[in-house]
Amino acid sequence: MTKYPNLTSRFIKYVKKETRSDENSTTIPSTESQVEFAAALVEELKVIGLQDVRLSSTSGYVFATLPGNLPENKEVKKIGLIAHMDTADFNARNINPQFVRDYDGKSDITLGDSQYKLSPSEFPSLKKYAGHDLVTTDGKTLLGADDKAGIAEIITAVEYLIEHPEIKHGELRIGIGPDEEIGTGADNFDVADFGADIAYTVDGGPLGELEYETFNAAQAKIELIGKNVHPATAKGVMINALQIAFDFHAQLPKREVPEKTAGREGFFHLVEMAGSVDKAKMVYIIRDHNRQKFEARKCLFQEIVAEMNASYGTKRVILDLKDQYYNMREVIEKDMTVVDIAEKAMKNLEIEPVIYPVRGGTDGSKISFMGLPTPNLFAGGENMHSRFEYISVQVMEQATSVILEIVAEVAGTN
Numbered sequence: 001m002t003k004y005p006n007l008t009s010r011f012i013k014y015v016k017k018e019t020r021s022d023e024n025s026t027t028i029p030s031t032e033s034q035v036e037f038a039a040a041l042v043e044e045l046k047v048i049g050l051q052d053v054r055l056s057s058t059s060g061y062v063f064a065t066l067p068g069n070l071p072e073n074k075e076v077k078k079i080g081l082i083a084h085m086d087t088a089d090f091n092a093r094n095i096n097p098q099f100v101r102d103y104d105g106k107s108d109i110t111l112g113d114s115q116y117k118l119s120p121s122e123f124p125s126l127k128k129y130a131g132h133d134l135v136t137t138d139g140k141t142l143l144g145a146d147d148k149a150g151i152a153e154i155i156t157a158v159e160y161l162i163e164h165p166e167i168k169h170g171e172l173r174i175g176i177g178p179d180e181e182i183g184t185g186a187d188n189f190d191v192a193d194f195g196a197d198i199a200y201t202v203d204g205g206p207l208g209e210l211e212y213e214t215f216n217a218a219q220a221k222i223e224l225i226g227k228n229v230h231p232a233t234a235k236g237v238m239i240n241a242l243q244i245a246f247d248f249h250a251q252l253p254k255r256e257v258p259e260k261t262a263g264r265e266g267f268f269h270l271v272e273m274a275g276s277v278d279k280a281k282m283v284y285i286i287r288d289h290n291r292q293k294f295e296a297r298k299c300l301f302q303e304i305v306a307e308m309n310a311s312y313g314t315k316r317v318i319l320d321l322k323d324q325y326y327n328m329r330e331v332i333e334k335d336m337t338v339v340d341i342a343e344k345a346m347k348n349l350e351i352e353p354v355i356y357p358v359r360g361g362t363d364g365s366k367i368s369f370m371g372l373p374t375p376n377l378f379a380g381g382e383n384m385h386s387r388f389e390y391i392s393v394q395v396m397e398q399a400t401s402v403i404l405e406i407v408a409e410v411a412g413t414n
Contacts, residue, residue: 014037028060062175087181145379224245225241225316331368
């Protein structure tokens with residue numbers, strides 16, 4: 001019998017709620033579906049027995065507190081547990097999860113009645129899940145384990161503590177936020193109001209992931225202004241905005257793209273391109289773990305824009321360049337206590353910590369720079385943001401146990 005009987009059903013309930021974020025929105029949260037999800041979460045947390053449950057009008061976060069039950073003369077660090085409610089911009093309506101019980105680790109998994117399948121030959125990670133119960137998509141949507149799994153694990157852990165008052169622990173602060181996938185979720189997070197001394201996002205991937213090093217990140221939006229005339233009389237007159245776009249892209253290092261880099265290698269990633277002869281636009285994301293290299297990448301964009309505009313004698317390439325988040329390692333490595341606690345908790349449970357530079361970012365990236373060290377713990381998802389997303393029920397249970405073990409480590413009760 002499982003230690004956490006509500007974990008899987010809670011996860012399934014969450015993923016069936018569509019909560020995509022929208023980067024073109026100006027509201028907080030960015031979508032009404034997140035507002036509805038947050039409201040339901042508030043009611044659930046109240047029923048479970050958490051205190052000070054509220055929905056912040058400024059940040060869109062659902063906040064709650066589990067008071068400590070240690071002797072009055074014992075003070076320990078207040079722990080923050082953070083996850084996000086939005087999912088990526090892939091089909092997330094009518095999510096229909098399917099279960100694969102006691103997976104054999106070698107067979108193909110047919111995804112519903114779609115033409116898609118999960119095959120170990122294409123996704124070797126499946127091989128390590130022999131004997132596990134998997135939750136997959138039906139091939140038509142993403143699953144939403146990123147980060148509904150993290151939410152389910154955090155809430156299940158605090159529910160377990162409420163149901164077992166004999167387990168002594170310090171105060172826990174819960175924060176479930178919006179819009180992480182569009183990079184704005186933590187912009188209005190109030191560290192002082194949250195009140196934690198250390199915190200963890202539960203937003204990682206497979207078993208054992210413990211991340212405190214992320215990319216530095218920026219977004220570049222480029223508007224390209226052309227001059228359209230009839231092609232019969234275009235010589236020396238027409239300026240093709242699409243050609244300007246091609247010329248810009250050709251000046252970037254060809255191998256510094258996501259599909260040709262790994263580890264701490266940074267990249268330029270063209271994520272959107274549209275337009276016509278008259279006007280076009282491009283959107284890039286710029287990533288690097290090293291701050292100096294990150295700044296150099298942004299400078300390269302500015303230099304290319306300046307040189308191209310000079311060659312045209314007018315402003316035909318307009319750059320809007322904005323930083324998104326920074327490498328949390330700059331903050332956390334000054335005091336590794338928060339990482340050491342998580343690493344010890346995992347080892348206590350015979351889970352080998354997997355520490356490596358994550359090629360992405362979390363809300364913890366911003367929150368760490370706000371003064372609250374916030375590394376990232378595994379939540380269990382694989383192949384996130386896609387129809388091939390899946391998660392192991394057993395790994396979700398282990399993630400929940402790690403949260404509880406961190407609480408015990410901090411309280412000194414294990």
